[in-house]
Amino acid sequence: MSFSLEPVWSWPVVLAAAAALVAVVLVTQRAVASRLTPGRQRVLLGLRLTAAILLIWAMFRPVLQISEVTEGKAQLLILADASRSMNTADGPGGKSRWTASREDLAELEKAFQDWGQKLEVRQFEFGKDLVPRDPALREGTADFTAIGAALEALQRETRDRRTLGVLLLTDGAQRAIPPFDNDPLLAARKLGELQAPIYPVGYGTAALSDSTLDLAVEDLLVDPVVFEKKQVPVTVRLRALGAAGRKAQVRLLIEDRSGKRLGESGTLVPAHASGNARPTVEVEITQPVQIIPVELSFIPDQSGELKLAVEVVPADGELLVRNNTRQTVITVRQGGLRVAYFDAPRAEQKLIRTVNGAEQIQLDYFQVWGQLFRNRTQIPPAAFERNAYDIYIIGDVPADVFGVDNLRSLAARLDDGAGLMMTGGLSNFSAGGYATTPLADFLPVELNRGGGRRGAADPNDQITDRVQMLPTELGAKRYVMQLAPPDRNAAVWQSLPPLDGATRLSPKRDNPLIEVWAETAQQQPLLVATEVGRARVIAFAGDTTRLWFAQGHPAEHQRFWRQVIVWLAHKEEDTSQPVWVKVDPRNVLPGSPVNLTFGARAADGVPLPDATFRVELTGPDGKPESLPPRRGESSSSATWAAAGAAGDYWVKVSARQGETAVGLDAWTRFIVDDRDLELDQPAADYELLRQLGSLSGGKLLTREELPDWLKSLRETRFEDLTRMTSITLYDRWWILAAFVGVVSLEWFLRKKWGLV
Secondary structure, three states, rough: OOOEEEEOOOOOHHHHHHHHHHHHHHHHHHHHHOOOOOOHHHHHHHHHHHHHHHHHHHHHEEEEEEEEOOOOOOOEEEEOOOOOHHOOOOHHHOOOHHHHHHHHHHHHHHHOOOHHHHOEEEEEEEEOOOEEEEOOOOOEEEEEEEEEHHHHHHHHOOOOOOEEEEEEOOOOOEEOOOOOOOOOOHHHHHHHHHOOOOEEEOOOOOOOOOOOEEEEEEEOHHHHHEEEOEEEEEEEEEEEOOOOOOOOEEEEEEEOOOOOOHHHHHHHEEEEOOOOOOOOOEEOOOOOEEEEEEEEOOOOOOOOEEEEEEEEEEOOOOOHHHEEEEEEEEEEOOHHHHHEEOOOOHHHHHHHHHHHHHHOOOEEEEEEEOHHHHHHHOOOOOHOOOOOOOOOEEEOOOOHOOOOHHHHHHHHHHOOOEEEEEEOOOOOOOOOOHHHHHHHHHEEEEOOOOOOOOOOOOOEEEEEEEEEEOOOOOOHHHHOHHHOHHHHHHHHHHHHEEEEEEEEEOOOOOOOOOOOEEEEOOOEEEEEEEEEEEEEEEEOOOOOOHHHHHOOOOOHHHHHHHHHHHHHOOOOOOOOOOOEEEEOOEOOOOOOEEEEEEHHHHOOEEEEEOOOOEEEEEEEOOOOEEOEEEEOOOOOOEOOOOOOOOEEEEEEEEEEEEOOOOOOOEEEEEEOEEEEOOOOOOOHHHHHHHHHHHHHHHHHEEEHHHHHHHHHHHHHOOOEEEEEEEEOOOOOHHHHHHHHHHHHHHHHHHHOOOOO
């Protein structure tokens, strides 16, 4: 034990301050001495000196230091993996990882018995949580291997005790879901800072045997929201083990919801190979262990919440087939539009085709070659079959390229309600010979049966000057011509570059439904539209809208062409449902939480803040469960924290505003995957174990190295530790209490004796 002073300032300053304080007390005491009896004078002087001494005591900051010598002791922490992957029998002689690790533990326990009292060995097991080791356990039972969470929990055991190291017995593969998927590398760094190095010992093989035949579908990627009749790409990875020299068939399966109500799941059937879609791909496997990316596609023909799956057809002799399929749920919205575009290989078509990037539009381009290469042109009759396309755009293409049968089929599709647009050029309208085809009755412009000079800029058929395209008074009110709000729409059209010529169009006079939506400054019609039966048709004189895109107006170019397509398909007035619900993600692992977001909106799309909701979840067992909603500013939410058995789960959300129901119930669906984190891919991860050892100051050990490691550990000297404890004697509560008490008592006595 020792006593020391640590003055608040330098010694000369503190001593001067102390002397000054005592002097002040003595001087002030003389001023009142003549008015008090000697006894009272001594009382006041004693109180004032006591207060001064307390202040001086605090200024000198006395410290009492106590040293304590403790006998050198340390602890060794042992963590044994108790997850189900440790039951994998991939060791020598078919021995399981669990058996091998417990045999090593038994040998360690024998060695520790001779170490005496200076080393305390503490044993734990981990799966999802860190728990004391249970000697009665005979196999791995935990569904997770949460290495990071176990190492973080172990930090509490190392803070106040000297730790020689952490012996980690595991296969090294972190298999955990939130909130148990803590980063094991970060936890290893923290243990290293606490001087608790990790010594991992690995069990199991780093890969399944090459002779094990297994085909698995992994990483299913697809847009969660798609549109009817638009091609949807789907990407997966095929993991092939022991299948070298074989061919595998990977195919898309789509849910058939025929006769199914909301809340009921349909069967999965192979997707149809319509259009350019590739719902089936055959893959050749060339290596014993191979990861192969596979690109698939399909075209949905029904809307709603649909289940989609990618399946690799099981190979002969394949035992584990559960991982041959991956499923998810997608939302197929109405309004997906398929467009067939026929045009010559010219600059205009390249930029019109860029509208294919719009999420609602699938535009398929059919190239039409000129006279010298006309035999290369292939226009398949399938393009004109019923439900093949919603809209047909004909560019600078003469009628005889299509053939009589295709033109008749196209006219039949227009009778069914398909849309048609013909653009300007030198080989269409009258010059293209369309006056004698079935399309003449649908086009809203007069066609000359004699035709013009095909491929020539005939002044009778063509405007050769540059022309500004301007909306007519009627056209400015139509959806297609609205490129900006009404107060700025005319200015936007004026700012667009002029078209480089146009075809001369003359609207039919005998049809009151024909409307001119755009014209030149000289009132020459440029855009003429009409409805014929169920079909919508546009005749467009221009063929150089590419100039808009190229000269700084790409947004206006894209908007014009998108709105043309949407209008032709009768889709410009689509609205959303008033009650909505979303789930993210669509696929969850067993035990993972599921987050739902939902809400209700008025007819104008504004959220209804006073709406109340009822949320009901139904699992594969058919038993509904109510979930409590949490209100937010523009939407509400709910969480299902216990994702259970694998299968489909349906969510129904009902909304009310007061006593009135808001719209129809909203439905959505998610899938709890049929996956086993521990056993689907039980390969050991020695690289992770190596990093854990390196980051913490330890190293990866083999089972054969354990005896030498124990020997070096035993030779570690456990020196006695001296712990110094400093006790400050100036910042205690009783110092302050004594000072306040003395000053208060001195003031009270002066007041009582008439000095205040």
